[in-house]
Amino acid sequence: MLIEVELFQIVMTDGVETQAIVLRELNGERKLPIFIGSGEARAIERKLKDIPVPRPLTHDLVMNIIEKMGGAISRVLINDLRDETYYASIEILQDGALREIDARPSDAIALAVRSGVAIFVEEQVFDRTNKAPGLTKL
Secondary structure, X not given: OEEEEEEEEEEOOOOOOEXXXXXXXXXXXXXXXXXXXHHHHHHHHHHHXXXXXXXXXXXXXXXXXXXXXXXXXXXXXXXXXXOOEEEEEEEEEEOOEEEEEEEOHHHHHHHHHHHOOOEEEEHHHHHHHHOOHHHHOO
16 A cells, blocks of 8 residues: 655754655654665755756756656655665656656655655555664654
């Protein structure tokens, strides 16, 4: 079962390479913290704050490529948790076909923020996160 979530919080800590984003289910109280790199956290934050950049950065470039090739992101899925690593996919609609692209959650969320699409988490990912105490602490 897919649970729709929103980007609830970005936790940025100066001098630390690993940052965190927190997803929160829309119709509930569960939260999903995902630890990501500083660059990805800054890319998400930059878009949320509408901070302009003089040239397209990586996530902007990917969006441009998808759009120029006639595609559109339909949604982002956080679909697995293995060995304390989250997995995600980006669903792209192109020429009437839905294509699922494997992605890191941070990149998938950065693209979701840019395209305004919904983010979903598989129910089993929430369940596994609650059983992995190292993943739930911020």
